[in-house]
Amino acid sequence: MIFTEVSPDPIDTAALLAEVGSNEDGAALLFIGVVRDHAEGRKVKGMRYDAYSEMATEVLREIALEASIPLGTDRIAVAHRFGELKIGDISVGIAVSSPHRAEAYEASRFVIEEIKKRLPVWKKEHYLDGVSEWVEGTIPPGAGLEDSTHVAPLTDEGLA
Amino acid sequence: MSVAVRTLFFAAYRDRLGVSELSIDLPSGSTVADLVNELRGRGAPFDMLPEKPAVAINQTYSFLDEPLTAGDEVAFIPPVAGG
Numbered sequence: 753m754i755f756t757e758v759s760p761d762p763i764d765t766a767a768l769l770a771e772v773g774s775n776e777d778g779a780a781l782l783f784i785g786v787v788r789d790h791a792e793g794r795k796v797k798g799m800r801y802d803a804y805s806e807m808a809t810e811v812l813r814e815i816a817l818e819a820s821i822p823l824g825t826d827r828i829a830v831a832h833r834f835g836e837l838k839i840g841d842i843s844v845g846i847a848v849s850s851p852h853r854a855e856a857y858e859a860s861r862f863v864i865e866e867i868k869k870r871l872p873v874w875k876k877e878h879y880l881d882g883v884s885e886w887v888e889g890t891i892p893p894g895a896g897l898e899d900s901t902h903v904a905p906l907t908d909e910g911l912a
Numbered sequence: 913m914s915v916a917v918r919t920l921f922f923a924a925y926r927d928r929l930g931v932s933e934l935s936i937d938l939p940s941g942s943t944v945a946d947l948v949n950e951l952r953g954r955g956a957p958f959d960m961l962p963e964k965p966a967v968a969i970n971q972t973y974s975f976l977d978e979p980l981t982a983g984d985e986v987a988f989i990p991p992v993a994g995g
Contacts, residue, residue, distance in 0.1 A: 785995050801994075802923045804987055807971035808994075832994060844995055864995060872968070872987070873994030874923035886924040889991030895966030895973045898945070 754820065755829040756812035758805045758873075763831045763845040771829035772849040779853035783860045785844035787837045791887070795880035801843060803834040804872035815866040823859040825850050830863055832873060843875075869893060913940040917947065917980050920987040928960050938980060944969065945976040947986060961988060 755771045765782055773780050787799045816828040829847040837843055846863045850856045867873075870892040878884045914937045926932045938946060944967050951958045966989040967974050973989075980986065 802926075803994075804920070804922055804968070804971075804989070807968055807987065810971055868993075868995045870973075870992060871994035872922070872989055872992055874990060875993050876923070886927075886990070887993040889993035891991050892966055892973055892989065895968075895989060896962070896964045896976070898964060898976045 754813065754816045754826050756809055756816055757831040758803050758808040758812060759831065759833065760835040761833070763833055763842045765842065765845050765847075768829045768831060768845045768847040772827040772847045774825070774827060774849065776851055777825070777827065777849040778851055779856040780847065780849040781853075781856045781860050783844075783846040783864060784842045785864065787839050787841050787843055789839045791877055794877075796839070796877050797880050798839065798878040799837045799843070800876040800878065800884070801832075801834040801837060802874045802876070803832065805834065808832065808872050811871050812867070815863055815871070818866070819848070819859040819862045822862075823848060823850050823855050828859065828863070830867075832867070832871065834873065870895075914938060915940050915942060915980050915982045915984075917982070917984045917986050919947070919951075920985065922987065922990060924990045925961065925988050929957050942980050943976065944974060944978050944980065944986065947980065948976065965989070966991070 769782050789796050812830050820826045827849045831845045833843050846860050848856045848859045875887045876884050916937050919934045921929050921932055968987045970985050
């Protein structure tokens with residue numbers, strides 16, 4: 753069963769792993785994203801994550817649903833944290849399980865990449881020199897477009 | 913007739929605007945683009961909002977030509993940086 757959570761509470765990785773797994777599964781995978789002490793040559797002492805939490809929970813669920821199709825199971829558990837985090841704190845945790853490892857690796861990778869593209873979450877780095885800055889982000893695909901007619905239809909080459 | 917919508921600002925937008933939430937009345941039939949123009953037309957600091965920002969209506973990413981309905985929650989979404 754898909755589990756998603758966006759919360760200010762510390763991420764319990766053992767609980768995430770416990771959400772996935774079954775007697776059919778030979779592979780279970782846990783990915784964690786961790787706050788590191790540097791960014792583009794600057795020393796970082798901490799990070800503030802902001803989230804549009806109600807929407808982010810839904811977007812996480814959509815991402816997990818999309819990941820479950822090629823995974824072949826719905827055993828995906830994803831948690832994203834917000835608030836003030838220290839170096840070494842876990843900002844995101846992704847647990848997946850499947851009968852074979854290849855699908856599990858693929859699904860785990862898909863979830864983190866899609867989080868970076870479209871989860872309504874932002875981070876502000878606190879640098880050692882006392883300055884804090886919002887990290888430059890990504891415009892979610894399809895967002896901010898004037899109208900639906902500006903979306904190019906998918907066509908085979910030569911048929912457009 | 914007018915429609916009242918609730919607008920939300922996050923992260924860099926909230927910092928720059930100094931506000932996280934505003935209620936705004938718009939003429940009925942207004943779209944997201946009209947809301948953006950109304951806000952940007954207020955001048956500084958609202959003119960820092962992009963002309964074509966990413967927005968979500970009621971927690972779903974939306975196009976700018978989407979019509980607004982009374983009670984809609986319209987969130988201005990700065991470029992995202994989760995993970």
